[in-house]
Amino acid sequence: MKIIIVGCGKVGTSLAERLSVEDHDLVMVDLSEQKVEEVSNRYDAMGIVGNGASFNVQQEAGVDTADLFIAVTGEDELNLLCCLMAKKNAKCHTIARVRNPLYNKEIRFIREQLGISMIINPELTTAREILKVLKFPSAIKIDTFAKGRVELLHFRIKPEMGFDGKTIMELMGRLKTDVLICAVERDSEVVIPNGSFVLQDNDILSIAGSLEQTAEFFEKIGVRSKKVRNSLIIGGGTIAHYLALDLLKIGFRVRIIEQRKERCEYLSEMLPGADIINGDGSDKNLLLEEGLTYADSMVALTGLDEENIFLALFAKKHSNAKLVAKVNKIAFNDVIDSFAIDSVVYPKYLTADYILQYVRACQNTIGSNVETLYNILDGRAEALEFSIREASAVTDVPLMDLDLKDNLLICCINRNGTILTPRGQNKIQVGDTVIVVTTNRGLQDIRDILK
Template sequence: MQIIIVGCGKVGRTLAEQLQEEDTDLTLIDISADKINSISDDIDALYVIGNGASINTLMEAGIETADLLIAVTASDELNLLCCLIAQKTGHCHTIARVRNPIYSDEISFIKERLGVTMIINPELAAAQEIYRLLRFPSAIKIDTFARGRVELLKFKVLPEFGLDGMQISRFADTFRCDILICAIESRSGMAIPGGNHVIHDGDMVSILATPQNAAMFFKKIGLKTHQVKNTIIVGGGTISYYLAKALLSMKINVKIIEQNKERCEVLSDLLPNATIINGDGTSKPLLMSEGLADVESFVALTNFDEENVFLSLFAKSISDGKLVAKVNRLAFDDVIDSLEIGSVIYPKYITADHILQYVRAMRNSIGSNVETLYHILDGKAEALEFVIRENCPVLGKTLSELNLKKNLLVGCLHRNGMVRIPRGQDTIQIGDTVIIVTTNKGLCDISDILDR
């Protein structure tokens, strides 16, 4: 597959790093020679210095034979123009990053009338992820499948849960909840576990379940399952706007601390039910006076990763609330994870996962489509959702009869509105939604789960 990426910023680079592992021919376009030079040694691609909205630049990049153009520059309008010209010049699919809330109600028009295949809004996607976490604060990370009917939740095993030394095979009888433990991160490494795997305190455990079964399981081990009642958000950017709007719709009290007075006035007009505070969100006296010690959740969304990390560390020292920090540029993921500052949101990875999901769907065979894709276990594994559309090799046999690849779990079956954790005698049928968790990269079709 031939793919052109316009824009070599954070998202463009992250996307290129992932797509170069997908058996694709990449061409990267950026108007800045410095950005091109900074990534040319790390990513195997063709590079074109120029304006991605220029017909000549696109022709030089091979738009006439390209399968997909992805525009992720800093300008929404430039991204849309790149896609429009690409479609008039070639015959490719197009994806545009569009961030401005002004366009959020016009997505259907943009897709239908301008012909843009997919619109991705990183800020909205990040806000939606944070919103899910504040509705279910026990989880460190929540990913959704089957239009919200199935969730992949990660939590840390604490001594008070009484799980230390328990084999996974005992969970069903002990807790009588229909959940599947599908991934474990521990000091000894990361794994997609079997029934004999033993849980230890300090492990990061990911489970697949319906929201109801997940809540039942967390309640039985003593974790809070109710949404927060209030939150303090530091930083008044676009993510904060989207997040506050969603939280207010659920009757959650919202305070936003923003240093720019003009932005505070805009937010006051857009969010009349939120409390907007003009001040320095890194000021300890201000945070304390606004009730940080007693707040049920704290979200750090400034434009500086270091500030977000340190603000979360400070909040952790004085508060028992749910903590969320946004990180855009810092590359030390393992160090950040070791700080245990709650949930860390990486908008560039969220965007890349959405686009990679679409690329996989374009490459699939006729049997099934990749509907959803998430990278888990620090990118070492994937959780994918397939919709079975036509006859394929996995039909007509029980799961125990299928020759599945190693390090792969069939996590959930969604059929006719019902969700179940599959057992060995279950079968996959046309119309099913199937969730797969695996360390095998590059699955594009449900038949790829077979070890041929």
């Protein structure tokens, strides 16, 4: 596909990184010559310096022959104008990043009236991701499939769980649950395991199953999550605004520490149910005074990655709170993982996942479609949900007889709302949605699971 990306910031660069490995024809557009040069050289893309909303710049980028036009600059209005101009110039699909909470209530109207294919809001997406782990604090990260009926939960093995030295077959035989262990991260390695794989403490497991099955699994291993009922949020930006709105709706007590006085006044007006504290969130004494020691959860959402990480580490030392830290720029994922912070969220990757899902869906050649896509375990594996719309080489064949690619596992089959844990004799049928976890990159069609 020919894809034009306007905006070479964090999200644009992350998109270029993901899309370039799938051999798309990329054109990067930005007003900054330095950014264009850096991104285009790193990811073998054509670079154009200019305003992405300009008719002439879009013509130079080749919008007439483009399949997809993505606007992810830092300005909502510019992104919308870019997409509007692209729709007038060509017949390509368009995606705009729109972040302002003011527009969030009008997203459907904006999309329909301007003819934009997809509107993505990184801050709202990040807030919803944080909400999921606050509702299920035992998990590091939770991905959902089958319209919320299936969960892919990621959690770290702790000594008290008694998993160390046991094979997956032994463990599942003892627990007798229908969840599937579909990926294991150990140090820098990600494995799609078989039954003989031996688990170790500190491994990060990814398990798949229905909501009831995953809840039963955690109960059987003795992890009864303490309910989170309050949250201390450091940083009062847009993510904090969205997150607080959602938390207040489900009855949380919310406190936000924000340094800018005018922002505190705005949040007080927009979030009447929250406690807004005007102060420096990196002040240790202030954090302790505001009840960090007794907080159920602490979410670090300042504009500095380093500050968020250190705040989480400080909270880890002084409380038993569920810890969440936002990271935007730092690329040392393995170092961050070694700190064992409960959950680290990367807004740029979440945004890229949603757009990549749309790109994969546009590429499908037969009757299957990528419904959901997540990059998991620091982007070293993918979890995909395919909707099966037509018969093919994978349908009506026992799973044991399919010649599947290595490092690939069929995790769940959703059949008319019934969640099936795959066994050898099960068959994929037209109308199913099928969830696959793999370290193979770029699966676009259900047939790609075969060798």
